[in-house]
Amino acid sequence: QSALTQPASVSGSAGQSITISCTGTSSDVGSFNLVSWYQQHPGKAPKLMISEVTKRPSGVSNRFSGSKSGNTAFLTISGLQAEDEANYYCCSYAPTSTFGVLGGGTKLTVL
Amino acid sequence: QLQLQESGPGLVKPSETLSLTCTVSGDSISSSSSYWGWIRQPPGKGLEWIGTIYHSGSTYYNPSLKSRVTISVDTSKNQFSLKLNSVTAADTAVYYCATAPPMTTVINWGQGILVTVSS
Numbered sequence: 051q052s053a054l055t056q057p058a059s060v061s062g063s064a065g066q067s068i069t070i071s072c073t074g075t076s077s078d079v080g081s082f083n084l085v086s087w088y089q090q091h092p093g094k095a096p097k098l099m100i101s102e103v104t105k106r107p108s109g110v111s112n113r114f115s116g117s118k119s120g121n122t123a124f125l126t127i128s129g130l131q132a133e134d135e136a137n138y139y140c141c142s143y144a145p146t147s148t149f150g151v152l153g154g155g156t157k158l159t160v161l
Numbered sequence: 162q163l164q165l166q167e168s169g170p171g172l173v174k175p176s177e178t179l180s181l182t183c184t185v186s187g188d189s190i191s192s193s194s195s196y197w198g199w200i201r202q203p204p205g206k207g208l209e210w211i212g213t214i215y216h217s218g219s220t221y222y223n224p225s226l227k228s229r230v231t232i233s234v235d236t237s238k239n240q241f242s243l244k245l246n247s248v249t250a251a252d253t254a255v256y257y258c259a260t261a262p263p264m265t266t267v268i269n270w271g272q273g274i275l276v277t278v279s280s
């Protein structure tokens with residue numbers, strides 16, 4: 051299956067909000083509420099930030115939120131902080147996958 | 162608490178076989194319903210799924226790597242392994258072992274191991 055489509059980069063000033071999109075198809079994102087978002091800092095393993103489109107694991111700041119519309123999922127980060135600067139990956143369940151279909155990643159720069 | 166730890170050589174010569182092992186603690190591969198597998202990340206690039214194995218032994222591979230990849234399980238040691246043969250510089254990457262329950266995208270990751278392909 052093809053990778054999910056994410057913007058290569060987004061940026062925002064500290065304190066502002068940004069939204070990262072993740073576009074799939076009716077076979078993955080559009081059909082299942084099983085989209086996760088991962089944050090990855092340089093040299094670190096990805097960290098789960100959102101699961102099942104909107105659920106935040108324990109310990110993840112409520113500044114992070116997820117949503118979905120049609121074949122596109124969104125990660126919104128409000129009140130941007132310097133520590134949010136990282137790469138973000140989306141991942142959607144698809145019946146033909148085991149770990150899911152991954153997005154290409156988005157580099158977030160906090161200005 | 163579930164933990165995964167990769168181990169293996171950090172340097173592999175071109176045309177040789179890359180071999181990595183993932184040791185699992187906090188869960189039993191033989192009794193778990195989860196998938197176990199490998200994801201890699203070339204320097205400065207995104208994540209690429211390599212392949213997955215189920216405790217039954219069923220395997221699923223990325224079509225682009227399928228001809229060179231073997232993933233296996235050693236339930237007696239609670240480990241699973243990756244072999245990638247005929248490596249080139251393009252296989253240089255951080256290799257993560259990972260696990261996820263079926264019908265989810267909640268992936269638990271190892272810390273990753275950098276493997277460099279160079280003579």
